[in-house]
Amino acid sequence: MxxxxxxxxxxxxxxxxxxxxxxxxxxxxxxxxxxxxxxxxxxxxxxxxxxxxxxxxxxxxxxxxxxxxxxxxxxxxxxxxxxxxxxxxxxxxxxxxxxxxxxxxxxxxxxxxxxxxxxxxxxxxxxxxxxxxxxxxxxxxxxxxxxxxxxxxxxxxxxxxxxxxxxxxxxxxxxxxxxxxxxxxxxxxxxxxxxxxxxxxxxxxxxxxGGPLLISNILMIINNNIYSSIIGKYYNAKDAGYFYQSNKLQNTPVGIVSAVIDKVSFTMLSKAKDLKEMITVGHDLYKYLYFVIIPIFVYFNEISEDFFIFIFGNKWIISAPIFKILCYAIIPLIIKILNRSLLKAHGETKIILALEFAITTVGLTLLIFVVSKGLHWIAYSIVLNSIIIAILSSFFVKIKLEYGMLSQFSIIVRPLILSVLSLIIVDSLFCWINLDSLIEGILKFIFYFIFIIIFNIKFLKKMLIK
Incomplete structure (x- = not known):
């Protein structure tokens, strides 16, 4: 219901x-x-x-x-x-x-x-x-x-x-x-x-x-904004601008998902009668979300660098490879956001605080080691941090909500594998064809999502019935 x-x-x-x-x-x-x-x-x-x-x-x-x-x-x-x-x-x-x-x-x-x-x-x-x-x-x-x-x-x-x-x-x-x-x-x-x-x-x-959430949100803001601030201090404002632009664009799709989860998922999960109903609703809800989100972001990661240069121009070319690296963090970040919503709906604010503390601690530790190595290394440290926290958040959900990690990752692995497989097939088909880059890009996009639909036809039927 x-x-x-x-x-x-x-x-x-x-x-x-x-x-x-x-x-x-x-x-x-x-x-x-x-x-x-x-x-x-x-x-x-x-x-x-x-x-x-x-x-x-x-x-x-x-x-x-x-x-x-x-x-x-x-x-x-x-x-x-x-x-x-x-x-x-x-x-x-x-x-x-x-x-x-x-x-x-x-x-x-x-x-x-x-x-x-x-x-x-x-x-x-x-x-x-x-x-x-x-x-x-x-x-x-x-x-x-x-x-x-x-x-x-x-x-x-x-x-x-x-x-x-x-x-x-x-x-x-x-x-x-x-x-x-x-x-x-x-x-x-x-x-x-x-x-x-x-x-x-x-x-x-x-x-x-709200107290524990306050501290966790403070840590989240620090983790999300510290990189540009540190770059502005140890490099210069111009380099901070290059990194900020890459991070801002990468955060756009993540921000959309995060806001939807916070506004709707948290509200609906909070109204569940008990833990069992909350997990059932969350599992079904996240299954549909991953079905939509993962194929989009897998394809987006493939075209990310060219896309960045296309929309911002050569003036921002230094930001393009940084953006491509940061895109690898999108799916782990979404996993963490969804798990955070479940924990928040169940009132596990102290666990959320522990997670944000871990994110900030790991992130700052990695930043200390890579800050002198350049912007690309800083971007890779963000990706590694997001993967670590995605796994850690799933572990806490298992412990506190009795929502097994196997059940959690089962709804992630399938769309991820099928998305990567669709991408490989499309790239293999077009590697033998010499077309204008714009036409090739459009056709790749169309064929990629055709394969996604074909591979998920049974799942689509079930979703439409529900």
Missing amino acids: LLKNSSSNFFWALFDRGGMLLMQFIALIYLSHLVSPYDFGLIAILSIFINLSNVLIDSGMMGALIKKKYVENIDYNTFFTYNLFFSVLIYLILFFSAPLIANFYHIPSIILYIRILSLAIVINAFGLVQTVKLTRDLQFKTQAIITISSQILSVLLSIVIAKMGYGIWSLIALQLLHFFFSALFLSIVNKFRLSIQFSRESFKEQFSF
Whole structure:
């Protein structure tokens, strides 16, 4: 029943995150031709501070409110009051510490940029509770419309700013305007009104669930953003920009999957009656997800380097091989995301914290060994880290949820083998034919997915029946 009811929610959650990332992707392509790698590098350096601040404001309590069976107005208002006051505090800290950050990177211009960009933290605080309310009510369609509308407006305005020659300010505007329009539309559409109220009991209850998630999310942000920041320190802002662009594009498909899982899978799994039903729903759900995701990413990895140069141009050619390396991390990252959702739905926030601690520890350890060897070695360290954590997360799911690793990997191995086999067959067919590169690419794409469908025809029939 849960699986059937989730189909519409999955579509709108996918449209929400997918549409937003698609708009960001379009903006990324367009702005990359107007803005220098150096300016992108400055944004990459600053991103860790902004992302960490937003995680601190959330404090993992969004998940607590979504999971809680009965939520009263005082719970929402407590979360809102905490968000508002803490976001202002963090903004003031960043405002006054901006000169120290600039001295650390030896880039004086960062002072003004971080003081303006940090306003996004305060603006974002006005939309978090509204998002929780819509998520609890399973109003994914409303969220999707708000997200896409705000993203379209922010992208269009940032492109206008870039066309006027303002460079990095277009990238800053892209983030600020998205948070502004999103918070504005959420307040208009959602009739739920907030007020300044605070309950210690409610805060303790929310934080008891969200506390471990807060620390795990902090570790996740550090792990995702530390590379560009370190590169900006030990190399230069331009190299940070090259790496940031590769990482940003690689994170686009991962971000889509992650958002769908967090918004829909977690919500639906949390509503399961017991552990047995949760595992059953999760297994069936993930089987379908892997069927769609793995063939796409196997093919995407094959064409990744040429694809990168095609959309960004020779100006970013240094980023292309880095992007290809990072693409090997996509499937392990998705395995980790899906396992994290299961653990979160079962309330295993301490295990999630342990996983994020392991990711950060292993990642930083590998980074220490490879940072002096160049950008390619740093990219390979990310791939190795993602594989280690995918296996470790599956092990924790087995121990805590009694969901065997054999059952977990059985729904991964089949689509992976068939995808690789389809790719080998297609490459073998076209190695004897001399065609224009564009026509060959289109035909390879068509034949690859024809073979995927043929190999999975029985599975498709079962899926359509369900």
